[in-house]
Amino acid sequence: MSDLTDLYQELILDHNRRPRNFGELADADRCAHGHNPLCGDRWTVALRVDDGVITDVRFTGAGCAISKASASLMTEAVRERPVADALALFDRFQTVLTTPIDRDVETDTLGKLSVFAGVREFPMRVKCASLAWHTLKAALLDEASVVKTE
Amino acid sequence: MAGEQAALVTAPTLDLAAVRADFPALAQQVHGRPLVYLDNGATTQKPRAVIEALVRYYEDDNANVHRGVHVLSERATAAYEGARDLVRQLLHARAVSEIVFTRNATEAINLVARAWGDANVHAGDEVLITAMEHHSNIVPWQQLCARSGATLRVVPIDDGGNLVDEALDRLLTERTKLFAVTHVSNALGTVNPVAGLVARAKAVGAHVLIDGSQAVGHMAVDVEALGADFYVITGHKLFGPTGIGVLWGREAVLDAMPPFMGGGDMIRTVTLESSTWNDLPYKFEAGTPHIAGAIGLGAAIRYVRAIGFDAIQSHEAAIVGAAVERLRGIAGLRLIGTPRVRGGLISFVMDGVHPHDIGTIVDREGVAIRTGHHCAQPVMDRYGIPATARASFAFYNSAADVDALVGALERVRAIMG
Numbered sequence: 001m002s003d004l005t006d007l008y009q010e011l012i013l014d015h016n017r018r019p020r021n022f023g024e025l026a027d028a029d030r031c032a033h034g035h036n037p038l039c040g041d042r043w044t045v046a047l048r049v050d051d052g053v054i055t056d057v058r059f060t061g062a063g064c065a066i067s068k069a070s071a072s073l074m075t076e077a078v079r080e081r082p083v084a085d086a087l088a089l090f091d092r093f094q095t096v097l098t099t100p101i102d103r104d105v106e107t108d109t110l111g112k113l114s115v116f117a118g119v120r121e122f123p124m125r126v127k128c129a130s131l132a133w134h135t136l137k138a139a140l141l142d143e144a145s146v147v148k149t150e
Numbered sequence: 151m152a153g154e155q156a157a158l159v160t161a162p163t164l165d166l167a168a169v170r171a172d173f174p175a176l177a178q179q180v181h182g183r184p185l186v187y188l189d190n191g192a193t194t195q196k197p198r199a200v201i202e203a204l205v206r207y208y209e210d211d212n213a214n215v216h217r218g219v220h221v222l223s224e225r226a227t228a229a230y231e232g233a234r235d236l237v238r239q240l241l242h243a244r245a246v247s248e249i250v251f252t253r254n255a256t257e258a259i260n261l262v263a264r265a266w267g268d269a270n271v272h273a274g275d276e277v278l279i280t281a282m283e284h285h286s287n288i289v290p291w292q293q294l295c296a297r298s299g300a301t302l303r304v305v306p307i308d309d310g311g312n313l314v315d316e317a318l319d320r321l322l323t324e325r326t327k328l329f330a331v332t333h334v335s336n337a338l339g340t341v342n343p344v345a346g347l348v349a350r351a352k353a354v355g356a357h358v359l360i361d362g363s364q365a366v367g368h369m370a371v372d373v374e375a376l377g378a379d380f381y382v383i384t385g386h387k388l389f390g391p392t393g394i395g396v397l398w399g400r401e402a403v404l405d406a407m408p409p410f411m412g413g414g415d416m417i418r419t420v421t422l423e424s425s426t427w428n429d430l431p432y433k434f435e436a437g438t439p440h441i442a443g444a445i446g447l448g449a450a451i452r453y454v455r456a457i458g459f460d461a462i463q464s465h466e467a468a469i470v471g472a473a474v475e476r477l478r479g480i481a482g483l484r485l486i487g488t489p490r491v492r493g494g495l496i497s498f499v500m501d502g503v504h505p506h507d508i509g510t511i512v513d514r515e516g517v518a519i520r521t522g523h524h525c526a527q528p529v530m531d532r533y534g535i536p537a538t539a540r541a542s543f544a545f546y547n548s549a550a551d552v553d554a555l556v557g558a559l560e561r562v563r564a565i566m567g
Contacts, residue, residue, distance in 0.1 A: 039537060
């Protein structure tokens with residue numbers, strides 16, 4: 001049986017209580033909104049990209065602890081990283097989140113984001129962990145302005 | 151003292167252990183703990199009597215209704231029509247011709263919006279709803295107003311979750327063609343004073359639809375006494391199967407309505423050029439119905455009536471009242487909706503904790519509650535919150551379930567800080 005502490009790890013609780021890079025980004029050059037209509041989570045991710053590198057990223061909105069901590073840790077993970085690296089990181093993150101629990105996952109390259117591997121034990125919450133990332137991807141690829149996960 | 155003793159003797163009682171033993175799903179463990187099922191507002195568990203009625207129909211009587219002359223079809227038809235009469239008895243309706251089987255309450259409301267609404271609501275008219283409605287009692291009326299050019303008006307609610315009386319007086323006018331209102335709010339727990347509301351709507355000549363989805367499993371309903379035109383219910387919140395609901399409509403009103411859907415069973419004669427309609431209620435039941443579902447619903451009604459609504463209501467009032475008091479004692483917990491009269495559910499939020507985190511943590515303690523917007527987004531907007539956690543009760547819930555809920559919420563506080 002999975003334990004709640006697999007999900008609500010101290011790092012996640014800390015980023016939920018004190019989200020990093022939370023707030024408006026005045027000189028953003030791209031922005032996207034993410035919305036999970038099922039639970040009401042809403043995030044806006046704003047970015048500044050210079051010469052293919054994410055030079056600044058901030059987020060606003062409201063959501064559950066998993067969702068907010070994921071957005072917060074995401075901003076730390078992609079800041080000062082090339083856009084291609086950020087997108088590749090999302091792919092690896094998404095792979096971990098969607099791997100069945102009875103299979104091993106490679107979390108070595110995820111850094112702090114490996115804390116979300118425990119979300120796999122709670123299938124209803126996987127969308128919470130990925131909403132901010134889908135929103136980031138939409139902003140980077142300039143896709144539709146509102147992303148929905150449900 | 152004599153009076154008290156008399157009250158003790160005559161007070162309706164409920165044998166909780168016996169009742170709980172009738173519900174196989176309640177006996178299980180989840181995450182290694184006894185299941186505490188407090189999501190009855192979403193759907194109720196099913197007593198063995200309902201499950202056995204479904205099995206009996208499929209094993210012994212499976213046949214289409216109103217068609218065959220063979221014995222299985224006769225038995226299926228008798229059971230299906232018997233269920234209709236049990237619904238009639240439950241709602242205290244005058245005749246079975248007023249009982250239309252639908253898929254659920256949502257379909258019943260859509261039936262009225264289409265068949266009655268399209269014929270009776272026109273540009274310049276108004277449809278009145280309330281700010282505490284479930285999406286199913288909002289969207290069909292928005293669609294009707296978009297089709298007809300009528301205007302949708304909304305009775306606001308106060309901070310406690312009660313309808314604002316003065317606003318209702320102002321909004322009910324001779325332009326109001328229909329007033330659609332919930333009997334019990336699924337998001338706030340409010341029990342609306344529906345008989346009085348109907349009387350006021352009738353005074354301006356409006357028709358009235360009442361959404362009884364959250365009421366029927368908890369209290370006696372008498373549609374004749376209420377005086378409304380339509381009352382809708384869903385079977386699965388009444389301890390019956392999913393996929394079966396009921397529209398009660400006043401016979402004269404139903405009779406004047408065109409059919410909703412066309413097909414088999416709803417016709418009297420069909421030529422390739424035109425058709426004529428069957429009598430009530432069959433005019434509104436096109437195609438093979440959910441026969442097993444109706445029979446299961448009949449079994450559920452029989453079961454609930456055997457317990458009795460006096461016993462159910464006094465038991466639930468005690469449990470819910472105790473739960474309200476205990477929840478008020480939890481630091482940082484705020485009730486959403488403190489209505490003058492509360493039904494079987496309690497919505498709440500906790501400072502600094504999103505309802506979905508509450509839901510996940512209490513689930514691990516074996517406690518099943520609902521978290522989210524409860525298909526009532528306008529209610530969430532009214533309180534400026536994205537979602538609530540909701541504990542909703544049925545007659546099989548116990549004081550121990552309240553203890554488990556409170557313990558689980560204390561664990562939420564311990565984990566989330």
